[in-house]
Amino acid sequence: MTEAWYDAAAAADIAEDEALGVTLLGVPIALFRLDGEVFALHDQCPHGQALLSEGFVENGCVECPLHQGLVDIRSGAPRSPPIIDPVRAYPTRIVDGRVQIVL
Ligand code: FES
DSSP states (O other), rough: OOOOOOEEEEGGSSOOOEEEEETTTTEEEEEEEEETTEEESSSSSSSSHHHHHHSSEETTTEETTTTOOOEEEEOEEEEEEOSSSSSEOOEEEEEEEEEEEEE
16 A cells, blocks of 8 residues: 655745644644754644644754653654653655655
8 A cells, every 4th residue: 555645844944953833634743853854743742732843852852841741753752751652753755845744
């Protein structure tokens, strides 16, 4: 079965070490750029009602704005309490300056 890639944003709209929140097919997505590469996480902290796209990016992690738990941007793995569950990470690619992801 072929993967379906969906257009999410202009790659130029995602700044290095910052986040961009988008909604794709009703799914909230947080887009990040690290070392020139773009990553996509489900835009919901697994610990509570907070958007990871509103978090602070540092050392490859995003810090939840509510209780400061850390999530690895590349993998979605939890890196610091109170976050203990992983965040879904979506495959990404850039085509003609547009970020595409698989939901
Ligand atoms: S809501 Fe994100 S760490 Fe608590």
